[in-house]
Amino acid sequence: MNDVDVVLPCLDEARALPGVLAAMPLGFRPIVVDNGSSDGSAEVAEEHGAVVVREPRRGYGAAVQAGLTAATAEFVCFLDCDGSLDAGELPTMVALLRAGQADLVVGRRVPVTAAAWPWHARTGNALIAGLLRRRGIPVHDIAPVRAARRLDLLRLGVEDRAFGYPLELLCKAAEADWRVHELDVSYRPRAAGTKSKVSGSVLGTVRAVRDMAGVLW
Template sequence: MEIDVVLPCLNEAAALPWVLGRMPDGFRPIVVDNGSTDESAKIAAGLGAMVVCEPRRGFGAACHAGLVAAVSDVVCFMDADASLDPGQLPRVSGPVVSGTADLVLGRRVLRPGASWPVHARLGNAVLARRLRRRTGASLHDLGPMRACGRVALLRLGLVDRRFGYPLEMVLRAGAADWRIRETKVDYLPREGRSKVTGTVRGTLRAISDMRRVMARREGAA
């Protein structure tokens, strides 16, 4: 069984050789270039990845473009900045492939040298606590490495195209009574600075996007 892996990408030329070189057999990378000004797209294509260009800026826009391009029954998502090891994708996708879970999130375990600021970890913990209450799933991390069924995800009809996309995915999956699980994955030193937690502007933008998604879902409940 082959599995497509969606990798939203914005200026990750330095990280892509390691990330794509670690992709396990049977996992097909789809690098979604979201307006990079470096040679990310060229490098990804040269290393054998499918490259999708998504001109509309936004993390969710890139994820959705990759999802639309995917063809496998099960699809994975992960960051392209080398903070996550593609070699661990089977432990995230395995329960979906076996039919024991509908959505699996990788719970990040901080490794030496990894950058995960305290404010970002606290914010993540608060979100995870709210998700536990809303979905009933035992979640501790809004993990960026995840796996689920492709067609089922399309049917959820996610609308956020910014940083609220991962949160909306879990909220809508919970509302649809999906079996949501998490499994531990390593969180490694990334290449370059995070687009979210690496700047105050990025952090505030992500918080704003996620608050908007949460408010919209609570209003619909």
């Protein structure tokens, strides 16, 4: 019986999806949330056995929340579907939840090559993570990979529907006295033909930092 759902926010990731879905661990059900793709991503996801949810409202947080709402499993993981992250690392994250060692497990990206994580994205991320640590939240990355219990996440009531979603999640988890555990995860160059909506450009990074700063303020 499946007790883990994996929410995959998606915007024009048709080229990466076959590989990402093929790497999904046994018992981990992929839920691809199509956020208005124009490249047939939703159809590719369906062809490769994923549950597809369509979320017309643009925004990372909107896609993530739509996937969380559609999930039914006890545990829910979140993973970008551009091929930069390894789904094979999700069982280790969920194991910490099962063992009662954490309430929220988040990834700390370790780039396998310098090209995997451009300087502007690393800089913006380090700035926000540093501010969080000053608030007592023990993270070094605002990474797009995390795992928690579904009902706990729903009760947390994260409201941001843009790039500030993962930051608000961490802040509210801290307010609720959740035990947050950070694990190193490998971070690879994205699949050919895909481009990050955040780190793919300086403008994307600035927008993400702006959204996250808004949450902190």
